[in-house]
Amino acid sequence: MEKMVYNFSAGPAMLPVEVMKQAQAEFRDFHGLGVSVMELSHRGADYMAVAAEAEQDLRDLMQIPDNYKVLFLQGGGRGQFAAVPLNLMGINAKADYIVTGQWSKSAVAEAEKVGDVRVLEGLKTAEDGRQGLATSWALDSTAAYVHYCPNETIEGIEYNFIPDTGDVPLVADMSSTILSRPIDVTRFGIIYAGAQKNIGPSGLAVVIVREDLLSQACPQVPGILDYAAMAKADSMLNTPPTYAWYLAGLVFKWLKAQGGLEAMGERNKAKAELLYNYVDASDFYRNEVHPSARSWMNIPFQLKDDSLNDAFLKGAKAEGLLALKGHRIVGGMRASLYNAMPIEGVQALVAYMDKFAKQHGS
Amino acid sequence: MEKMVYNFSAGPAMLPVEVMKQAQAEFRDFHGLGVSVMELSHRGADYMAVAAEAEQDLRDLMQIPDNYKVLFLQGGGRGQFAAVPLNLMGINAKADYIVTGQWSKSAVAEAEKVGDVRVLEGLKTAEDGRQGLATSWALDSTAAYVHYCPNETIEGIEYNFIPDTGDVPLVADMSSTILSRPIDVTRFGIIYAGAQKNIGPSGLAVVIVREDLLSQACPQVPGILDYAAMAKADSMLNTPPTYAWYLAGLVFKWLKAQGGLEAMGERNKAKAELLYNYVDASDFYRNEVHPSARSWMNIPFQLKDDSLNDAFLKGAKAEGLLALKGHRIVGGMRASLYNAMPIEGVQALVAYMDKFAKQHGS
Numbered sequence: 001m002e003k004m005v006y007n008f009s010a011g012p013a014m015l016p017v018e019v020m021k022q023a024q025a026e027f028r029d030f031h032g033l034g035v036s037v038m039e040l041s042h043r044g045a046d047y048m049a050v051a052a053e054a055e056q057d058l059r060d061l062m063q064i065p066d067n068y069k070v071l072f073l074q075g076g077g078r079g080q081f082a083a084v085p086l087n088l089m090g091i092n093a094k095a096d097y098i099v100t101g102q103w104s105k106s107a108v109a110e111a112e113k114v115g116d117v118r119v120l121e122g123l124k125t126a127e128d129g130r131q132g133l134a135t136s137w138a139l140d141s142t143a144a145y146v147h148y149c150p151n152e153t154i155e156g157i158e159y160n161f162i163p164d165t166g167d168v169p170l171v172a173d174m175s176s177t178i179l180s181r182p183i184d185v186t187r188f189g190i191i192y193a194g195a196q197k198n199i200g201p202s203g204l205a206v207v208i209v210r211e212d213l214l215s216q217a218c219p220q221v222p223g224i225l226d227y228a229a230m231a232k233a234d235s236m237l238n239t240p241p242t243y244a245w246y247l248a249g250l251v252f253k254w255l256k257a258q259g260g261l262e263a264m265g266e267r268n269k270a271k272a273e274l275l276y277n278y279v280d281a282s283d284f285y286r287n288e289v290h291p292s293a294r295s296w297m298n299i300p301f302q303l304k305d306d307s308l309n310d311a312f313l314k315g316a317k318a319e320g321l322l323a324l325k326g327h328r329i330v331g332g333m334r335a336s337l338y339n340a341m342p343i344e345g346v347q348a349l350v351a352y353m354d355k356f357a358k359q360h361g362s
Numbered sequence: 363m364e365k366m367v368y369n370f371s372a373g374p375a376m377l378p379v380e381v382m383k384q385a386q387a388e389f390r391d392f393h394g395l396g397v398s399v400m401e402l403s404h405r406g407a408d409y410m411a412v413a414a415e416a417e418q419d420l421r422d423l424m425q426i427p428d429n430y431k432v433l434f435l436q437g438g439g440r441g442q443f444a445a446v447p448l449n450l451m452g453i454n455a456k457a458d459y460i461v462t463g464q465w466s467k468s469a470v471a472e473a474e475k476v477g478d479v480r481v482l483e484g485l486k487t488a489e490d491g492r493q494g495l496a497t498s499w500a501l502d503s504t505a506a507y508v509h510y511c512p513n514e515t516i517e518g519i520e521y522n523f524i525p526d527t528g529d530v531p532l533v534a535d536m537s538s539t540i541l542s543r544p545i546d547v548t549r550f551g552i553i554y555a556g557a558q559k560n561i562g563p564s565g566l567a568v569v570i571v572r573e574d575l576l577s578q579a580c581p582q583v584p585g586i587l588d589y590a591a592m593a594k595a596d597s598m599l600n601t602p603p604t605y606a607w608y609l610a611g612l613v614f615k616w617l618k619a620q621g622g623l624e625a626m627g628e629r630n631k632a633k634a635e636l637l638y639n640y641v642d643a644s645d646f647y648r649n650e651v652h653p654s655a656r657s658w659m660n661i662p663f664q665l666k667d668d669s670l671n672d673a674f675l676k677g678a679k680a681e682g683l684l685a686l687k688g689h690r691i692v693g694g695m696r697a698s699l700y701n702a703m704p705i706e707g708v709q710a711l712v713a714y715m716d717k718f719a720k721q722h723g724s
Contacts, residue, residue: 005396009403012604020398024389028382034367034682036382038563041371041685074436074565075586078600082584113582196601201400203436203565203603220475222444222587224437238440239558241565241603242374320396323403 006345009323010153010298010336011176011197017340019250038243042236051234051242054249061255064185064208069231071207072245074224077103077175077194080205081110083225084147084171084190087209089115090218092144098122098137098163101152102329107173111147114218122148123157126290133159133293144216145169145189151177151295153197154327156287156334158295162187169213176297178206179255179339181265189213197297198338200248203241255339264339271337271346272296278350284357302332308360309333319352321345368707371685372515372660372698373538373559379702381612400605404598413596413604416611423617426547426570431593433569434607436586439465439537439556442567443472445587446509446533446552449571451477452580454506460484460499460525463514464691465535473509476580484510485519488652495521495655506578507531507551513539513657515559516689518649518696520657524549531575538659540568541617541701543627551575559659560700562610565603617701626701633699633708634658640712646719664694670722671695681714683707 007014030037033046040047055070064070073079084107085095093115097108100122111117118140126132139146146165151158153176162184163170169189178193185191190209196202207227214228223229229237258264276294279285285301287294303312309325309332316324326334335349369376392399395408402409417432426432435441446469447457455477459470462484473479480502488494501508508527513520515538524546525532531551540555547553552571558564569589576590585591591599620626638656641647647663649656665674671687671694678686688696697711 007397007401009401009406011601012401012403014397014401020390024386027386027389033684035369035376035684039369039371039374039376041374042564044371044685074438074441074603076436076600079436079584079586082586086584110585113584194601201603201605202404202601203606220582222441222448222475222584223472224441224444225584238438239373239556239564241436241563241606243563243605244565244603322395322397323406 005320005322006341006348007322008335008337008341008349010327010334011194012202013197013336013338014340015200015247016251016254019247019254022250023247037246040242042239042242047242050246050249051240054245054252057249057252057256058206061179061252061261062183062185062208067211068185069209069211069214069227071209071227071230072235072240072248073205073207073230074203074241076196076202076205077173077192078106078110079225080173080192080207081107082113083207083227084145084192085111085114086221086225087217087227088144088169088171088213091216092142094118094140094143096120096137096140096143096146098146098148100133100149100157101155103152103154103173103175104147104149107147107149118143126292128290130288130290131155131157131293132290133157135161137163139165139168141166141168143168145171147171147173149173151297153298154329156289156295156298156300157293158297160292169210179261179264180268180297182261195244195248197336200251201244204244204248206248267343268296268337268339271341271343272299274343274346274350275299275335275337278353282357284361285353297338298334298336300326300330300332300334306331311360312356315356316352319348321349321352367682367684368703368710369684370697370699370703370711372689372696373556374564375559375698375700376702377562377609378613378616381609381616384612385609399608402604404601404604409604412608412611413602416607416614419611419614419618420568423541423614423623424545424547424570429573430547431571431573431576431589433571433589433592434597434602434610435567435569435592436565436603438558438564438567439535439554440468440472441587442535442554442569443469444475445569445583445589446507446554447473447476448583448587449579449589450506450531450575453578454504456480456502456505458482458499458502458505458508460508460510462495462511462519463517465514465516465537466509466511469509469511469535480505488654490652492650492652493517493519493655494652495519497523499525501527501530503528503530505530507533509533509535511535513659515660516691518651518657518660518662519655520659522654531572541623541626542630542659544623557606557610559698562613563606566606566610568610629705630658630699630701633703633705634661636705636708636712637661637697637699640715644719646723647715659700660696660698662688662692662694662696668693673722674718677718678714681710683711683714
């Protein structure tokens with residue numbers, strides 16, 4: 001019997017076991033062709049079918065309207081930090097950026113290379129002193145777009161609402177929340193995501209862009225980040241990351257088989273509640289984010305005594321609970337509960353946390 | 363017994379059979395960790411060791427001096443078409459580009475977005491009327507750099523010498539020739555290559571850059587293309603394409619086990635000569651490149667009657683000889699004979715070509 005391992009890495013993250021088994025089985029012989037899918041020309045019919053099917057499955061899952069293009073690009077989320085201003089600031093070089101954590105802050109740094117960026121505060125202190133979210137901003141109605149990050153992977157802060165930006169296109173870095181539940185794509189001008197959390201392996205970014213936003217690029221936009229050129233070339237202006245795209249396609253099929261995003265949303269809510277409820281009831285662990293702003297995907301938690309952190313991690317690893325160390329900015333622990341993490345993984349984590357607390361508790 | 367298949371794709375191309383077997387075997391359990399290498403955090407010790415070992419093996423293979431940085435980036439060769447001018451034109455925004463075929467031409471288009479590009483003719487007509495290479499140019503001694511493409515994948519034209527550019531840094535797009543034989547790295551300011559030909563799967567670019575060239579970037583260079591920032595972060599300014607990097611590392615180890623680049627050079631020469639000699643002796647097939655400019659890696663050839671092309675390809679596929687269709691610009695056939703292609707593949711191709719010629723010949 002296989003040793004059970006649960007990988008809580010924030011990204012690159014675990015992929016669904018069924019997907020990994022299929023990928024391994026056909027690794028060297030894809031559909032009887034005698035070669036790996038990664039050895040196929042991206043211009044050949046066999047690979048083109050893989051690519052098109054992945055796109056269609058994503059369109060089905062997210063109910064992406066026909067007036068949106070779906071791009072499969074290289075460069076991850078940080079590539080898109082540059083691509084968004086380079087594609088949207090060609091006519092009007094100013095934008096509003098709502099900053100809620102490290103990732104939205106990093107997006108600002110890239111946008112400032114291209115145009116004028118106004119930073120708006122995404123955080124506010126909730127009534128009980130914990131971190132909460134601002135719900136309205138003095139937005140610039142003449143900005144080219146408003147950018148925000150619906151889920152901050154490091155801080156574990158997530159929007160449970162979509163900001164209202166009026167007629168100004170809303171751009172969202174959904175790297176760590178895409179596909180975790182249904183979302184109304186029509187509320188967005190651009191949705192983008194690095195793949196290595198909820199989509200597939202690292203080295204791929206998915207971009208969903210409304211067609212009317214494809215004609216305002218800066219002339220200096222590099223080809224690999226040029227949405228209009230990539231849309232025209234079906235994301236094959238250059239050789240795409242074919243294997244990552246293929247694996248993303250397997251993940252999309254797996255999500256359909258699980259019942260789609262409604263079903264995933266219910267599961268992800270249940271997984272997150274299991275952990276938050278345990279933490280809130282505990283006097284050994286704590287989470288410092290206000291409940292209204294808590295992430296379903298990335299859950300940081302602190303032990304009551306930081307000097308126990310190493311022992312906690314060592315014991316967790318021995319039980320097959322991996323990659324729980326928190327980001328250095330936040331410290332403590334972090335459990336990432338992306339789609340591929342089964343509820344059994346969260347149950348095993350809570351059981352271990354409880355055992356550890358009793359061993360070292362007050 | 364496994365069906366023998368030889369994949370002549372120009373890229374994504376075949377990978378060494380031994381590499382693919384190892385990758386498949388450890389696909390879901392890397393070094394007993396219970397997870398795939400693609401599910402490891404790039405910041406963790408397990409993956410960092412993979413990354414560092416790949417770099418060291420490449421340094422050993424190519425004898426890369428200590429004053430060169432080695433970067434593992436996203437965006438492929440076309441990403442580097444943009445990265446080179448963005449990293450080198452910040453102080454002096456002009457460069458010379460030697461154009462020998464489609465790829466060096468595409469590099470010009472990206473560089474023109476950044477600065478002044480002077481195009482120099484890389485081709486000349488040889489004495490016998492076939493395509494040969496220019497051997498000297500009126501170079502601008504005040505240019506920021508000279509760019510060329512030592513092997514043009516589409517046309518099958520390859521430099522058998524390194525252009526002398528004096529004190530001006532020489533930048534080479536080696537996508538389809540890197541690792542095919544020993545090369546004197548010290549002759550270059552920058553060597554770059556998309557991985558999907560002689561290094562690994564698509565979605566990765568390797569850049570070898572002399573340290574003194576890291577301080578002349580344009581301020582607007584996107585982070586994912588910023589050599590200095592990437593060098594400082596060991597290519598992990600953002601999440602790198604971890605699985606492609608790992609596979610590249612396996613290929614580097616395989617190359618070492620084959621005897622390194624001296625041994626590969628001898629093999630690649632022998633493979634290419636086998637096919638060229640057959641074509642030259644045939645009155646059914648022809649190659650239109652002058653012998654002094656012929657590529658070892660990509661060998662286009664024409665049938666004497668284009669109307670036989672489809673029958674040729676169909677028969678080849680039936681014998682397990684795949685992806686021989688030539689690029690649409692050149693037409694006819696193209697056999698790419700990268701490192702992973704064994705001589706047995708070329709022997710099988712020549713045997714099939716001979717049989718086909720006899721069936722359809724004059």
